[in-house]
């Protein structure tokens with residue numbers, strides 16, 4: 001057996017998170033796409049069956065109260081809160097990330113005041129943020145400026161209303177400096193809005209600690225909530241009273257069943273709601289979050305870095321120089337939980353990897369993405385993925 005395979009076995013044997021893999025439905029496939037769609041936690045189908053058959057089928061409308069459906073968006077928000085370093089009462093679950101980007105950015109521009117005329121958006125990020133930011137800027141009468149995160153400090157000023165940034169870049173896996181950039185945005189008197197899609201559940205975020213104003217994220221990647229599971233919106237407690245939602249639906253009303261023609265916003269996180277919550281996927285997410293019980297995010301981060309380091313080492317040894325170019329930063333402080341490798345014919349290479357039981361994904365035009373989910377990916381998986389990649393490239 002090769003030296004790397006032996007090392008992988010040793011690392012797996014010493015891995016305190018290794019037993020968590022049993023909490024998921026997995027097979028022989030090396031699943032390196034948990035940064036796109038997390039694996040299914042084993043107990044979720046049974047819970048969803050109960051929600052459908054008993055809560056909906058038998059209790060019907062009574063479940064809004066008796067099964068806790070009505071309070072689910074804030075209750076599940078509180079469950080996500082420790083994973084992103086937030087105290088309870090600041091996160092509401094619902095809608096898609098795109099919709100929450102819209103709510104957060106328009107609300108941030110409104111809070112910043114009329115004299116602040118510019119919104120900065122991370123142009124290197126997932127396109128939806130840029131599309132929504134363009135519309136939010138148009139609606140609020142601001143100018144939108146597309147920038148790289150590195151450019152942000154030099155462009156901030158008295159005209160900056162809000163800055164929308166990604167914590168981890170979806171394509172390169174680069175981790176941006178959330179504490180430093182948030183501090184710079186605040187020093188300019190503007191508001192910082194963060195998209196946590198690629199960091200929540202993969203590394204400690206520290207929203208409260210770093211004074212982030214607003215944040216959004218999805219739950220179907222590292223939080224394993226299932227396809228299309230609802231996203232979340234964080235509004236820092238001190239800002240909640242000033243959070244003026246651009247989508248003030250009846251669910252965010254202070255007295256939703258008062259059916260008043262005049263809108264009065266609910267206090268707290270509920271102010272971020274819009275309409276009736278999507279209960280089936282929301283409760284699947286709630287069940288899925290139980291896999292985090294007793295899990296230390298510090299341990300998750302340490303394993304994530306160890307896995308990505310080990311993958312890079314295996315790729316270097318098996319593939320040799322010049323076949324791929326790593327676009328993910330080598331420095332741990334700048335790395336999320338994925339490795340992105342550039343190579344010719346990346347789409348075709350990924351197709352062949354999937355055929356051989358290594359599932360990552362391809363991002364246009366030439367990037368192979370491999371996501372490392374510390375809850376269920378091990379070192380032997382990692383070694384095998386690198387070995388098969390080398391065979392495919394050869």
Ligand SMILES: Cc1ncc(COP(=O)(O)O)c(C=O)c1O
Pocket residue numbers: 096097098099126128129166170195197198218231
């Ligand atoms: C960084 C980032 N932001 C936003 C989105 C879009 O999320 P949604 O489809 O929930 O609107 C994604 C989806 O993968 C993403 O990766």
